Amino acid sequence: MSVHSSESEDNSSFELENSGGHLPCSASGLDSPKLTVVVGDTRFSEEKMLLVQSCDYFRALYRSGMRECRQQEIHLKSLRARGFLIALAVLRGEMPVLDADDIVEAIECAAFLQVAPLTKHLIDLVDSDNCLLMYHTAATFGLMDLYHAAALFIRDMYVDLEAEVRKTLPSELISYVESLTPSVFMAVGTHVTCGVDENVYAASRTVCYLDETGNDWKVLTDLPLEASTSMAGVTVLDNNLYVVGGVHGVHKQVVDSCFCYSVENNSWSRIASPAQLRYNLSLVGADRHLYAIGGEYERTVMSSVERYDVKTGRWTFVAHLPRPAAGAACTRAMRRVFVCLWRPMETTEIYEYVSAKDEWRLVTTLIRHQSYGHCIVGHRDNLYVMRNGPSDDFLRCLMDCYNLTSGQWSSLPGHFANSKGSLFTAVVRGDSVFTLNRSATLEYAVDGKTWRPRRQMKGFPRSGSVWTFLLRLPDALALQQ
Template sequence: MSEPRVGSEEDSSSCGGADVEKHLSCPSSGLVAARLTIVVGDTHFSEEKMLLVQSCDYFQALYRSGMKECQQDEIHLKYLHARGFLIALAVLRGEMPILDGDDIVEAIECAAFLQVIPLAKHLINLIDPDNCLLMYHTAATFGLMDLYHAAALFIRDMYGDLEAEVRKTLPSELTSYIESLTPSVFVAVGAHVTCGAAETVHAASRTVCYLDETANTWKVLTDLPLEASTSMAGVTVLDNKLYIIGGVHGLHKQVAGSFCYNPENNSWSRIASPAQLRYNLSLVGVDGCLYAIGGEYERTTMSSVEIYNVKTRGWTFAAHLPRPAAGAACTKTMGRIFVCLWRPMETTEIYEYVPGKDEWRPVTTMIRHQSYGHCMVGHRDNLYIMRNGPSDDFLRCLMDCYNLSSGQWSSLPGHFANSKGSLFTSVVRGNSVFTLNRSMTLEYIVDGKSWKPRRQLKGFPRSGSVWTFLLRLPETLMLK
């Protein structure tokens, strides 16, 4: 394999939605604090004009147009269902309703007709194995293209389980589009510390590898840049790009640079590092932004949080964690960010970051013997927290599940083997959870709130800490 290139960073998607022109929010526009009655069928809705204009391209265009409707206090929307508009309003107010069946269809119809970007994002976050075909077909029907593509990618990742139903229920052109996409693969990189100029470019510990599931073997994808370190780094994937933030090298834990890997052109680029030097941080990517959460520096644990906007290439500080934390278990699910904060000896508190309010909101508290949360994984509206088992058996772990919709905890039955790191590096793909250690890669199927072993594949032959994630790789890269 040729040595990857290191160049300048490329743009990606932004964190926010569409901006509203400044004149729309000035007092003379008549939108500030003004209310509008929207009539959908026989149902009347009263809502702030500014909320609608800020969030819906339809209303932005209407109030820029100068048409007579701009002066009216009541607007009639034809060809929509009231339930779909009600769901849109709920999302615009910050709610995150769980939808199924007719609700999904009517919400997609409304999102497409009014171009409600927050609703379209919410629908993308709701894609799961039970609704992905409905989402895909309906999004194609109404031309909601972001949802259409996201649902197609989800189906592609589960194609082995869904192919029969896809061919039975979808038109041939929709099936062909799914099959044209590249499925995601399971990727791993071990903890690596730079050793200086004498280090060889292709040292085994410096390689990022992917699992060829058909051949049941690990293959080298790329080498880390010589200046990069994954030891105590933050590692995550955002928009199919791999990010390594921080990391340390040397006996004095000097903080290494930050890098981005783009599999589309097999290249690495250096990116700006957080303003606050930090290592042993938690890193998660959501909606065009990287979140560097907590960490430590010079033996001081931090509560500070920084956000990197991939489009603007800049870091900004966000609300601090409720208390300092290093290496905290962190995950995202349904477009939401969650972090576990441990309060010795038996309490794990879970917080959610709310971007619109820039605050950490307490979600729930788990009190268990040996309750320290080593890993947290999100699947649908469930958070799974893995923790050590009995004090005399640290090679097994226990798992608890918190359902975000019901607010209820439940414990999964039995113990899960944790030899050499399995379960503490879990990755979700569709209805599957991949776990990893040196001996084996184990795929579980999430069935309800139970994890059932599905198949065993080859383990990752690296010692020490391992980071795992999913990437979509071009066929040309996988053929090397």
């Protein structure tokens, strides 16, 4: 698990490798590998380079030329030891679980020292129980990334949280939450490219959203004529929808055009295609990058993986999967990318892509009789694996949960009937999960390791496979449809 933000890595690398005397205290400050940090009555001995690379406070200190940067002992009088201890744990790659007191001290430390990995960890921990505390405390200390993330979570769960929000938060914080746009449950069916003589089919080539108030599906936008969602990779990253690859025609001819839909501009644009054209791939977005995982080309299953940098608009190959895979279940949890691979007999393996080492690391293995994982969903530090029932019984959907913090598996009680809602299309919003098929959209409330049916809404009126995801639609855009 990488504990440094890419921006921090880049900046630190440049400053330390190319200092050439630009760091005034480099000779006496950074030569020593260890630094003693005194917080209150507690002394910490830590790798100096780790602190400089991960904390803006220490990075600025060692660029300043101040007397302190030549000392081997630094006193931090404005912090509490517990908060600094939590920060060090996160910088070492741990994922500590925090109670209310821990959260306050961790936010204080993240804000004072500007510890980006700690801020990201706090964002990952936001849930229905702590979101108001996170939001209020982040506002108090000016930790703006957490402030915004907690506000978005509250907005998505506002039906459940509004009474508590109005009772506990000041008016300016309430106003900010209510100014935000909630996530909307979206779906697009399987459609091939639409040529000039096929425009009669274009009416059904639409991206739709669920109007939960009116319990009806509405059209957001039409797919571009050259786009295919048949065996394509479809995902959302930073509130933009991406469609990569896919096929057209009975001979599964690969589509070489890829597209991005911008909610902000309400428009489609082309993006570069992967160097290796592919269909039946898995597509997941994380940390300003898309990952095109496996797939097929000319009926050959591949293990290659490519990463798309949204900023540069370029694809690059990264580490191959341990073995070829097409249509592999993948997800993101705690800012980490995971994929399910099958291995006979009856074995589902979960791998994580470790970007810092450019490698796929085996996380855990699940063995179930006559059953494989067909879908994986991340919620907080839990990975939920949905699998078929015994003897490939797809009318039943069984579920197991792997906790990333404890490293333990558990089975969810009962089974889930696909006739009412296919969990193979599950999408997380806040502490809820949305699933659907043609007959129903089901929302489950996630409480610990149980999924409790919450409400049923209209199913998606399309045949074939369905892609589901979330987007934040400005009110004006939704009203236009």
